[in-house]
Amino acid sequence: MATEIAARLEAELARAAFVDPHSHIDPHAPAARSLSDILGYHYYTELVHSAGVPRNSIEGAGLSAEARVANIVAGLGALTNTIQYAWLMEIARDLFGFTADHLTSSNWHDLERRVRERTATPGWADSVLRSSRMEAVFLTNDFDDPLEGFDTATYVPCLRVDELVFHLGKPGVLERLATSSGVGVTDIASLHAGLAATAQRFVRRGARAAAISLPPDFRPQRVEPGVAGRAFEDIRRHGTQASAESRGVMAADLFWTVAECCDEQRIPFDLMIGVRRSIYSCGVYQGQDLLDGRLSLAEYAPLFNAFPRVAFPVSVLSQPLNHELVSYAWIFPNVYPFGHWWYANTPSSIERDLEQRIEAVPRTKLLGYYSDMYKLEFGYPKFAMYRRVLAKVLAGRFVEERGWSEEQALSLGLDLLVNNTRRVFYSAGEPAADS
Amino acid sequence: MATEIAARLEAELARAAFVDPHSHIDPHAPAARSLSDILGYHYYTELVHSAGVPRNSIEGAGLSAEARVANIVAGLGALTNTIQYAWLMEIARDLFGFTADHLTSSNWHDLERRVRERTATPGWADSVLRSSRMEAVFLTNDFDDPLEGFDTATYVPCLRVDELVFHLGKPGVLERLATSSGVGVTDIASLHAGLAATAQRFVRRGARAAAISLPPDFRPQRVEPGVAGRAFEDIRRHGTQASAESRGVMAADLFWTVAECCDEQRIPFDLMIGVRRSIYSCGVYQGQDLLDGRLSLAEYAPLFNAFPRVAFPVSVLSQPLNHELVSYAWIFPNVYPFGHWWYANTPSSIERDLEQRIEAVPRTKLLGYYSDMYKLEFGYPKFAMYRRVLAKVLAGRFVEERGWSEEQALSLGLDLLVNNTRRVFYSAGEPAADS
Amino acid sequence: MATEIAARLEAELARAAFVDPHSHIDPHAPAARSLSDILGYHYYTELVHSAGVPRNSIEGAGLSAEARVANIVAGLGALTNTIQYAWLMEIARDLFGFTADHLTSSNWHDLERRVRERTATPGWADSVLRSSRMEAVFLTNDFDDPLEGFDTATYVPCLRVDELVFHLGKPGVLERLATSSGVGVTDIASLHAGLAATAQRFVRRGARAAAISLPPDFRPQRVEPGVAGRAFEDIRRHGTQASAESRGVMAADLFWTVAECCDEQRIPFDLMIGVRRSIYSCGVYQGQDLLDGRLSLAEYAPLFNAFPRVAFPVSVLSQPLNHELVSYAWIFPNVYPFGHWWYANTPSSIERDLEQRIEAVPRTKLLGYYSDMYKLEFGYPKFAMYRRVLAKVLAGRFVEERGWSEEQALSLGLDLLVNNTRRVFYSAGEPAADS
DSSP states (O other): OHHHHHHHHHHHHTTOOEEEOOOOOOTTSOSOSSHHHHHTSHHHHHHHHHTTOOGGGTSSTTOOHHHHHHHHHHHGGGGTTSHHHHHHHHIIIIITOOOOSSOOTTTHHHHHHHHHHHHHSTTHHHHHHHHHTEEEEEOOBOTTOOOOSSOTTTEEOOEEOHHHHHOTTSTTHHHHHHHHHTOOOOSHHHHHHHHHHHHHHHHHTTOOOEEEEEOTTOOOOOOOHHHHHHHHHHHHHHGGGSOHHHHHHHHHHHHHHHHHHHHHHTOOEEEEEOEETTSSTTSOTTOOOEEOOOOOGGGGHHHHHHOTTSOEEEEESSGGGHHHHHHHHHHOTTEEEBOOOGGGOSHHHHHHHHHHHHTTSOGGGOBOOOOOOSSGGGHHHHHHHHHHHHHHHIIIIIIITTOOOHHHHHHHHHIIIIIHHHHHHHOTTOOSOOO | OHHHHHHHHHHHHTTOOEEEOOOOOOTTSOSOSSHHHHHTSHHHHHHHHHTTOOGGGTSSTTOOHHHHHHHHHHHGGGGTTSHHHHHHHHIIIIITOOOOSSOOTTTHHHHHHHHHHHHHSTTHHHHHHHHHTEEEEEOOBOTTOOOOSSOTTTEEOOEEOHHHHHOTTSTTHHHHHHHHHTOOOOSHHHHHHHHHHHHHHHHHTTOOOEEEEEOTTOOOOOOOHHHHHHHHHHHHHHGGGSOHHHHHHHHHHHHHHHHHHHHHHTOOEEEEEOEETTSSTTSOTTOOOEEOOOOOGGGGHHHHHHOTTSOEEEEESSGGGHHHHHHHHHHOTTEEEBOOOGGGOSHHHHHHHHHHHHTTSOGGGOBOOOOOOSSGGGHHHHHHHHHHHHHHHIIIIIIIHHOOOHHHHHHHHHIIIIIHHHHHHHOTTOOSOOO | OHHHHHHHHHHHHTTOOEEEOOOOOOTTSOSOSSHHHHHTSHHHHHHHHHTTOOGGGTSSTTOOHHHHHHHHHHHGGGGTTSHHHHHHHHHHHHTTOOOOSSOOTTTHHHHHHHHHHHHHSTTHHHHHHHHHTEEEEEOOBOTTOOOOSSOTTTEEOOEEOHHHHHOTTSTTHHHHHHHHHTOOOOSHHHHHHHHHHHHHHHHHTTOOOEEEEEOTTOOOOOOOHHHHHHHHHHHHHHGGGSOHHHHHHHHHHHHHHHHHHHHHHTOOEEEEEOEETTSSTTSOTTOOOEEOOOOOGGGGHHHHHHOTTSOEEEEESSGGGHHHHHHHHHHOTTEEEBOOOGGGOSHHHHHHHHHHHHTTSOGGGOBOOOOOOSSGGGHHHHHHHHHHHHHHHIIIIIIITTOOOHHHHHHHHHIIIIIHHHHHHHOTTOOSOOO
16 A cells, blocks of 8 residues: 555656756766766776776776776676666666666677667757756866856756865865966965855856865864964965865865855855765775764854855765754754765665654755766666655655645655755755844 | 554553653643643744744744744744644644644634633643543652642652753852752762752652753763862852863762762662753754764763662663664663653654664663653643554564564553553662662 | 565575574584573573563572573563564474463473473484574684584684784783694794684684674774884783783784784684673673774774775674665675674664665675574574565565565575675685775
8 A cells, every 4th residue: 555655656756857956967978978988887886896896897097998898797797786786777778778687798788889879869968857857957066167068057057165175285276276266366365265256156157056075074163364374375385295284274264165155155055974085095986985974963063053044955974874964954944954975875775864854854944865976867767766765755654654645745755856956056045044 | 454453553552541751841830821832842943943934033022922823833834744743733633623734824823712712721731631641740840849839649750950960050059959958068078968858858759760961972970079079169169160170070970979869769860861952052942952973872881880779761862872772771770761852752763763672672671752741732642653653663573573462562562651661760769670 | 465575585585504604602512401501692691680680690609500590581571572582482482392472480391391302312403403404603713722523514613813812911811822823922923923823723624714803992903013012022021911002002913913814814804893891790691791883984994905805794783883884895895794793683673784785785795694693593593583584675675666576586685695605705715806
C-alpha cells in the first residue's frame, strides 16, 4: 500500500520542472561527448580504483581514452551493487537506449557508439535538460570566470570562493583577482574591494549564490582589520610559504568578507562543510578527499548571528551531522538544509536525513536536492533517485502515518523539489528574516 | 500487516495510565487558559520565527496577546509538515473540538473562543489529565520553590539545580539558598549543608528526583574541598565576575554534591546532556539554545562509578549520541535511557533511538518517555506520538521479526510507558545495584 | 511482499557454508561443556548485572557454578527484550532441543542437563560447525601461543597484538616474546626482529590475519628509530612505570611495525577501533569496556597511505562512525568494512550500517560478518541474525526498490557472507591494489 502510494507520488513529482541549485557543469560543454566523459565521473574512477583497478590504468600520461574506458568497464563488475552503478545504467538505458542489463567488456563499444552519435546531434544538451525536467542549472565558477558566451538563465553562475579564501597565496591568484575585478590589490582594503567588485560582477552576470567548501576545522570569525592586514602582507610577500597562522587568519578574514558581499548583493552563501582534502593522496583525480565528523555547527553560530539577512544553504558531509543541521535550521531563520552531499548522497542516507528534516524544519526552508554533477546526463538519474526517496518518505511518514491526502503530500514534495529553490535563490534582496 | 498489528498495539497502549516523569508544568496554573498559552510554546514561536516571522511580531513590549496570536497563526502555514504542528491540531481537535483541517487567520478566533471557554470550566486540568491517561506529572522546581499549595501526588516536585550549579554567583542566588534552606551559607561546608537541607526539604515535600541540564563541555569530577573552598570565596566576593576557573570548579563541586544528596536521599538524578545555551542570542524566548555533539558519555564514567546507588536517568540532545547512551545503559547498572529530548523528540529520531535501546538494554531500565511540556494539554499529543512510534517498533521488530505474540509485545511496551517510571522514581531508597 | 522475499532469501543464504573471520574460540575447548559456559558469555553476565544482579552473585571467589547459573537465570527476566536473550533461546531450542519459551529458575536444570549430555557426545564441536554451516573459524591468539594441537584449517590462527603493542612493559611480556620468537630482545632492532619472527611463525602455522583493538585516542604514525629506541629503553628499565610518553611512542612504533609485518607476510591487519577499556571498573569480567565516538578515521589515513598492499578490515565500535567507515572504504582500496562489532552488533544497528555500506562500497569489499564468539554455539544464532538482516536489506533495497531479481540479490548476499571473506583472507600475497 505504502509502496503503491509512493509510486503514484513519484510519478507526480516526476512531472514537475525544477532548478538544480548546485552543479559543476561547464556551460561551454554541458553534456557528455563520449562514454569516457561519463565513466570519467569520479564516482566510477574512484570506485573501480577502490575495488582494485590501479590508478595508472584509469588516468595518467599516455593512456588512451579507449584504454581508460576499457579498464574502468572491466572494474564495474565489483560495483553493480552501488547506487552510482545504478545511475550509470539508468543513463545508458533511458538517455541512450542501451538495453543490456550490464555494461561489460563485450558490450561497451555499443554504448560508446550510442553516446557519440546522440550527443553529437544538435540540441542534445537541451534535450537532456528536457528529459530531466530541469529548467536551469547552477554552475560553480572560479572568481575570474568571464561568465561570457552562455545563457545565464539556463546555466546560472555561482561564485565559488574556495581558491580565494584558502589559496590566495598561490602563484597568480592575486594577479587574476586584480585583472578580473579591475581593482589593484595592494593592501587589505583593496583586497576586500576586489572581492566586492567580483561579487558585483557576478551578480550583474546573473549569479544567484556564492559557495564554498570548508574543512572540518574551519572556524568562522570576524578578523580585526589590522590583524588581517598583517596576514595579507605575509601572504603577499611569501605566497604559499607564508606562516600557517597568516594563512589561517587570511582565510577567516576572506570568508567573512564573502559573507559581507553576499549581504550587500543579497545572494545566498552556500556552505559545504566538513571535507578533508587529499586524504588519500595516491587516489585518482577527485577521488582523494574524505570527511572528518569531529565538528559542530556551533562553530558557525557567530556567522549565522552576524549575517541575519544572508541565507545560508548548508550541506554537511558527515551523515551524523544531519541532526545538528536539522536543529540549527529549526532555530536560525537563515540556515537552510541543502541537498544531500557527496558521501551522504546515497539512498539510505538521504532517507534518514530527509526524514529528520521534513518532520522538524519549516517546509519553506527545505532545499531538497542538487545534482553536484559535471555532465548534464547525471541530473537525470540523480534527481530520479531523490524523487524515489522523497516519494517513499512522503508515502510512509505523511500519508500512512499522519493520514495526509496524497495531494497534500505531493504539495509538500514540490516545496522541496521545486518551490523553495525558486524562492530562496531567486528572491535576491529579500531578507531571510528581520528580527 | 505490521501496520494493523501496530494499530492494535497502539490502541492497547493508549488504555494504560502512566506517570509523566519530566515536565515544566506550573502546578498553580497547569493548564492553558488561552490560545496564546498554547501558541506561546517555544516550538511554535521559534519555528515561525525560523520560517521568517520577525521576533518583534512574536514577543516584546507592547505586543498584545491578540496580535501575538495572529502573527504566530499567520506563520503556521510554513510549519504544516512539522510534528509540532501535528501536536497543535491534535490538541485543537481532540481537546477542544475544533474541526477545521488547519489553523488559519480566518478561523483561529473560533479556536481561541473554545480554549477560553473549556479551560475556564471547573476541573479542566483534571479532565486533561484524564483524557491523557496521566496519573501524575513531574515538575521542574527552583531550589527555593516553597512547594506549597498543590497536590504533590499529582504534581510531583523535582529539584532542578541548574541555577545553583552554574549560576551561584548571580545576584540573590546565595541569599535565596540561605533563606530557603535555613542554613547560613558562609563557606564551602555550609554551602554543601545548604544544598543537603534543600534536597531534604524537597524529598519531605514529595520530590522524586533531582535534575540538571548540562553543556557539552561539562566534565563531572570530584573536587578537593580546599580547591572548592577557594572557588567559593572568589564567587562570594566577585559574583558573576569571578574567574572562569572558579566558576568551573564551583560548578563541578556543586554538581558532585548534588549527586551526594541524591545518594543520601535515595532519589534519581536526571542528567540532560549536551545543550549549548544562547547560541542564537537574537532568537525568541526559549528558542536560543542548541546542541553540540562533540562529547562522549565516557566523561561521565567517574560519576557513574562514584555513585553506584544513584539512578541516573540520562537524556542526550544530540541524536547520534543515542548509541553511546544505549551502550552505557547496557553496562552501567545505574544508567537509564530517559525519554527523547527536545531536538531528538520527533518521530523518526524517536524510532531510531528506540529501536537501538529496546533491543539491547534490559527492559526494566528503559524509561520510555516524558513530555517536557509547559502546559498540560501538550501531554496528550506528545504521549500519543510516542505510543505510535512504540507500537510501530513493537509490531515490526518484535511481533513480525522475532515472532512475539501481541500480548508479549504489549507487556514490553507497558514496561517502557508505565512500569519502569513507577519503579525507578517511586522506589526511593532501593539501590540501583549492590556490586 | 518484501517480507516474503526476505524469507526466501534468508532460506537460501542459510544453505551457504562460510568462514567466520573473527572469534575468541579456544581451539582446545571450542564448544561449551555446560550451561555455565553459555551463560558465562559476557553479554549475559553484564546485562543481568546492568539489570541489578550484584557482581558477587555472578562471579568471584567461592561462587559455585550452580549458584552462578542460578543467579544469572534469575536475572534473565529483565533481558527478554534483548537480542542477546534471543540468541540464548535460539541455541537452547535449535542446538539442545529445549522447548520452553523462556529460561527460568524452574526449568534451567533441564537445559543444563541437555547441554551437559549433548556437548559430551563425541564430535559435538564438529556437529555445531555443521549446524551453523561454518567451514572454518578464525581465532584470537596471543603472540606466544604455540599454535599446536589443533587443526589450523578449521581453527585458523590470528595474531592478536594488543598485549605487545600496548603492554610491552608488563612483567613477563618481553621474556615471553624472546622465548616464543627465539630472538633475544635487547634493543629496538631486535624487538622489531622478534615481532617479525612472530608474524612469520604465525603464518607458517596457518595464520591468516593479525588483529588489534584500539582506543579512540590512538594515532597511527611512523616513529623515528632513535625515538622508538629511547622509548624502548625506558620501558625495558621501568616496565609499567615508564613514562606515558614512552609508552605512547612504543605503542605507535609497535603498531606500525605490525603493519610492516603484515605487508611482508601478505596478511590482512584487522583494526577494531574505538574501545575504551575499564570504563566501568566495578563491572563483571569483560563487562567493563565501553566506547567513545570522538574520533575520525582521518587519523588512520597515514597508515592506509603507507601500506597500500596491506588489507585493513576495519570495525568501528561507535555506530555513527559507520558513515566514515563507508566513505573510507569507498575511497581507499585497502580499507574493508568488517562485520558489526560488539555494541553495534544488534539488528537495528546492523541494518542501518549495512544499508549504508551495501549501496556505496564495492561488493567485493564488504566483509559481512564475524561472530566474535567465545564458544562455538554462538555462531549459530549470531550468523542467523545477520542473515535475517541481510535478507531484509536485500529484499527491500534491491529487489523491491531497485528491481533486482532474487537470484541477483542472493548473489550479492553471498559476496558478503561467503565470498569476500574467502578472497580477502585466503589470498595472502595478493596486493589490495597496485596504484
